[in-house]
Amino acid sequence: xxxxxxxxxxxxxxxxxxxxxxxxxxxxxxxxxxxxxxxxxxxxxxxxxxxxxxxxxxxxxxxxxxxxxxxxxxxxxxxxxxxxxxxxxxxxxxxxxxxxxxxxxxxxxxxxxxxxxxxxxxxxxxxxxxxxxxxxxxxxxxxxxxxxxxxxxxxxxxxxxxxxxxxxxxxxxxxxxxxxxxxxxxxxxxxxxxxxxxxxxxxxxxxxxxxxxxxxxxxxxxxxxxxxxxxxxxxxxxxxxxxxxxxxxxxxxxxxxxxxxxxxxxxxxxxxxxxxxxxxxxxxxxxxxxxxxxxxxxxxxxxxxxxxxxx
Amino acid sequence: xxxxxxxxxxxxxxxxxxxxxxxxxxxxxxxxxxxxxxxxxxxxxxxxxxxxxxxxxxxxxxxxxxxxxxxxxxxxxxxxxxxxxxxxxxxxxxxxxxxxxxxxxxxxxxxxxxxxxxxxxxxxxxxxxxxxxxxxxxxxxxxxxxxxxxxxxxxxxxxxxxxxxxxxxxxxxxxxxxxxxxxxxxxxxxxxxxxxxxxxxxxxxxxxxxxxxxxxxxxxxxxxxxxxxxxxxxxxxxxxxxxxxxx
Numbered sequence: 001x002x003x004x005x006x007x008x009x010x011x012x013x014x015x016x017x018x019x020x021x022x023x024x025x026x027x028x029x030x031x032x033x034x035x036x037x038x039x040x041x042x043x044x045x046x047x048x049x050x051x052x053x054x055x056x057x058x059x060x061x062x063x064x065x066x067x068x069x070x071x072x073x074x075x076x077x078x079x080x081x082x083x084x085x086x087x088x089x090x091x092x093x094x095x096x097x098x099x100x101x102x103x104x105x106x107x108x109x110x111x112x113x114x115x116x117x118x119x120x121x122x123x124x125x126x127x128x129x130x131x132x133x134x135x136x137x138x139x140x141x142x143x144x145x146x147x148x149x150x151x152x153x154x155x156x157x158x159x160x161x162x163x164x165x166x167x168x169x170x171x172x173x174x175x176x177x178x179x180x181x182x183x184x185x186x187x188x189x190x191x192x193x194x195x196x197x198x199x200x201x202x203x204x205x206x207x208x209x210x211x212x213x214x215x216x217x218x219x220x221x222x223x224x225x226x227x228x229x230x231x232x233x234x235x236x237x238x239x240x241x242x243x244x245x246x247x248x249x250x251x252x253x254x255x256x257x258x259x260x261x262x263x264x265x266x267x268x269x270x271x272x273x274x275x276x277x278x279x280x281x282x283x284x285x286x287x288x289x290x291x292x293x294x295x296x297x298x299x300x301x302x303x304x305x306x307x308x309x310x311x
Numbered sequence: 312x313x314x315x316x317x318x319x320x321x322x323x324x325x326x327x328x329x330x331x332x333x334x335x336x337x338x339x340x341x342x343x344x345x346x347x348x349x350x351x352x353x354x355x356x357x358x359x360x361x362x363x364x365x366x367x368x369x370x371x372x373x374x375x376x377x378x379x380x381x382x383x384x385x386x387x388x389x390x391x392x393x394x395x396x397x398x399x400x401x402x403x404x405x406x407x408x409x410x411x412x413x414x415x416x417x418x419x420x421x422x423x424x425x426x427x428x429x430x431x432x433x434x435x436x437x438x439x440x441x442x443x444x445x446x447x448x449x450x451x452x453x454x455x456x457x458x459x460x461x462x463x464x465x466x467x468x469x470x471x472x473x474x475x476x477x478x479x480x481x482x483x484x485x486x487x488x489x490x491x492x493x494x495x496x497x498x499x500x501x502x503x504x505x506x507x508x509x510x511x512x513x514x515x516x517x518x519x520x521x522x523x524x525x526x527x528x529x530x531x532x533x534x535x536x537x538x539x540x541x542x543x544x545x546x547x548x549x550x551x552x553x554x555x556x557x558x
Contacts (some may be wrong), residue, residue: 051407052400052558068407071313079404085397087330094329102322102405104315142401 002076002149002181003027004049008058011044011205018044020205021058026183028149031176033196033213034185035289041205042185043081046154050079062150071158074103077150078143081128083135083158092119092138095127096145105146117141118167132159139172150181157191165272167193193285201292208292220288221281224257225264238271239264253277316415319406323419330392336385337423340466341431344378348435352442360446367448368455368523371436372462375477375521379514382424382466383490384483386473389420390549391483400558413550417474424470429463436462454523461535468535472513472542478549510534513517513541531550 004026010018019041026032034042049060050174051068062077064157065297070076086095096110114123117137122130128140136159143151153172157165172195176182183200186192192199199216201209209216229235232254239246239256246254256264261280268275328334352374360367369439393399393416406412436459440447450456477486498512509515510527519526529537 040489047558050400050404052403052426054557070407073407081400081404082397085401087326087392087395087398089330089332089392090326091329094325098322098325098329101325102314102319104318127415306475 002063004060004062004150004152004181004183005064006045006049006058006060007059007193008043009048009055010057011041011048012056018205018297019048019055021192022202022205022207023058024200024207024241026181026200027198028181029179031172031182031184031195032198032200034183034200034202035187035189035192036202036208037293039186039204040202042202043154044205045202046079046081046152046183046185047151050077050081052081072103072105072146073146074099074105074146076146076148078148079152079154079158080136080139080144081154082144083132083139086127086135086138086142089126090289091124091126092130092141093123095138096142099142099145103146109147113141113144116144118164133161133164136160137164138166140168147243148180151175152183152185154185155187156184157186157188165191189284189286189289201289203293217283217285217288220291221256221283223260224255224281225259225261226253226255226277226279226281227264227275228253229268229273229275231273234271235268235273238267238273242267255281275284314406314408314411316411319411319415319425322405323416326392327389327423330388333385333388333392336381336388337427339381340378340385340424340427341434344374344431344435345438347374348439349442352439354459356442357444357446358437360443366521366523367443368452368458369518369521371439371448371455372432372458372521373467374435374439375432378428378435378466379469379494380491382428382470383473383494384487385424385457386420386470386475387477387483387486390474390477391481391486394477397558403558404414407484409554410550413478413553417471417483417546417549420474421467421471425467427465428466428470429460432462433459433465434447456520457531458523461517461531464535465517465520465538468517468538468542469513471546472538472545475542475549476549479545479552480483507511511537513538515547516541 006022009019009022022045036042044053048055049067051066067073067077092114093110096113097107100107100110117140119134119137119141127138129136136156138162140153140156143153156168158169172182172184193213196213199211199213201207236246244256244259246256248254261278265278358371359365393402402412403409450457450459473486473490477483480486496513498509498514501509510529514533516529517538519529520531522531525531
């Protein structure tokens with residue numbers, strides 16, 4: 001199957017280094033989340049992979065070959081870079097038709113992807129009448145037109161309504177489930193955690209993390225449990241005797257840092273204290289990411305980005 | 312597997328016909344020229360023809376002055392539509408070979424401009440003469456066929472000249488605000504004064520093919536060749552720019 005392989009990739013714009021000796025691979029059959037603050041180099045990396053920008057150094061290949069050497073590349077790789085990148089005066093159908101025609105893709109695919117992207121009824125409308133969410137759907141339709149093995153989506157959920165965000169999530173899961181190679185960039189942590197299996201995190205153009213999401217969360221979590229009980233005083237004493245430091249939250253729950261659910265469950269059973277709820281706490285992707293960024297000096301001056309689109 | 316040139320040409324043809332401002336400019340080459348021809352020759356045509364020193368052949372193609380503005384707009388907008396909102400990225404994702412993309416686009420732009428240019432040029436001559444009464448000339452007249460054919464080629468070359476410039480400057484507005492004042496004012500004014508140099512201007516040189524008799528140093532075909540040279544330089548400059556720059 002087809003991987004995206006980035007090796008020692010470097011890109012300078014004037015004196016500014018946007019991508020700095022970046023090396024990672026995107027493997028088939030899973031969704032790789034591509035994270036990093038605005039300006040970290042995610043979009044630049046994608047443009048370099050597609051041969052739109054020329055690398056200062058290093059290489060980026062798809063299935064071992066540079067993108068620009070692929071014949072009929074839309075049948076191998078589908079990419080959404082910028083939902084605005086379409087001529088507003090063209091209809092959605094004609095926009096897709098120009099792409100299909102150039103790569104020898106049957107014109108019938110145009111209707112199929114329009115329907116798949118939820119644009120079946122507006123294919124004859126000009127793109128400039130589309131909302132941001134509709135343009136985003138059109139961009140995804142364009143990415144899928146060649147039934148590609150490799151799919152790269154840059155901020156696909158940008159401008160989508162809640163139904164659209166769920167659609168994207170299910171779509172990328174389905175594409176990876178079919179064995180395709182899927183790279184999805186985002187700066188929204190909760191969003192990414194809902195579909196990614198693997199993470200590639202950039203900071204200032206450099207690779208910070210390349211590991212399975214589960215491993216990343218575990219490596220960045222401090223173990224702990226949350227629990228509710230009918231006898232807080234007795235439980236608190238038992239925990240203190242064992243050297244834990246339980247803390248009561250506002251909602252009546254107790255948080256015990258450094259403990260596992262197994263230890264606390266057994267302790268409560270021995271003491272005969274009923275537990276109403278016992279839950280191991282794991283860091284969310286957002287917490288893990290912030291934990292990572294607080295330890296990386298290059299992030300020190302970088303505030304976590306809000307929901308503005310990367311240029 | 313390499314990409315099919317025919318497929319890329321087909322794609323470029325869909326791009327042109329699916330944007331109204333581009334296809335509209337192409338239609339305007341014909342429509343504006345014919346409109347001006349009918350209007351001018353039906354009103355002042357015979358009176359002008361009566362003037363001493365009038366070149367009836369050159370006058371027959373007077374309306375091409377208006378058609379060429381449309382041809383320039385066509386060439387400029389066909390290219391500039393790629394530079395709007397980063398549409399070029401989408402295009403180059405589909406056709407990563409920039410040379411193939413560029414040559415295919417220019418072939419479609421040039422081919423369409425040539426077909427429409429020839430139809431326009433012949434039509435303007437034939438229709439215009441219907442109003443000229445006793446002054447009418449026929450296609451069999453010396454130089455007439457050459458002028459009608461050359462006029463069509465001239466329109467195509469002006470469209471390609473503008474297209475190449477647009478690939479360099481990445482904006483139809485920049486090209487149109489450069490070329491149209493140049494043709495309407497600079498070339499017209501300087502052309503009367505400077506004599507020698509002005510005949511090498513792209514519009515002045517190319518229009519020599521429309522004259523019945525050779526004036527000055529350049530022959531009709533040489534003049535058209537000079538315009539082809541201008542277009543060629545612009546096309547190569549556009550190709551160079553596209554290859555070198557990040558999309």
